[in-house]
Amino acid sequence: MRQRLRVAAYAVCVRDGRILLARSPGPDGTPEWVLPGGGMEHGEDPYDTVRREVTEETGYRIEVTGLLGVDSSRRVFPGGRPPRRTDHHGLRVIYEGEVVGGELRYEVGGSTDFAAWQDLDAVSGLTRVRLVDVALRLWRERPPHGRLEELPRKG
Structure with missing residues (x-):
């Protein structure tokens, strides 16, 4: 089985009761936030x-104002060609950020196609990736060790 580690960094930017999110085509083509x-x-x-x-995904420049935590996720994906399963480990560093410049725009030719401020109260009704929920919990709860108890997985 092939092993893959992906390290990534994300920002929770909240302003006036809204969170900055980007839209990406999901695995089945359905857009998700x-x-x-x-x-x-x-x-x-x-x-x-x-x-x-x-900046690439939203057009905004941010100041990092804090480290909220780290999320570690591990999943096994079925193989492609040649058939080869992949043990994928995602390590995501989650920061708090404040917009300090730039203008909202959409990424062209990248992994996202749209960016918008979404009401915090409406996030639960959006089609979104699990990391949005993890990051909002870190932002709200601010655990001193930077780690949450496991969130239930969809499906």
Whole structure:
């Protein structure tokens, strides 16, 4: 079985009761809301990753105002061609950020196609990835160790 580690950094940016989210095509093509952020490049610090990714996906420049925590997720995916299963481990560093410049725009030719401020109260009704819920819990609860008790998985 192939093993894959992906390290990424994401930002929770909340302003006036709204959270900044990006939209990405889901695995089945259905759009889903995600946190702005993404994978680290080799040699890149996660602090720099989150700032770069937020700008790429939303047009905004952010100041990182805190480290909320780390989420670790491990899943086994069935193989493709040649048939080969993958043991995927995602390590996601989640920061709090404040918009300090730039203008809202959409990413062109990237992993997302739209960015918007969403009401915090409406997030539960959005089609979203699990990481949005994890990050909001970290933002609300601010556990001193930066880790949540396991959230139930969908399906």
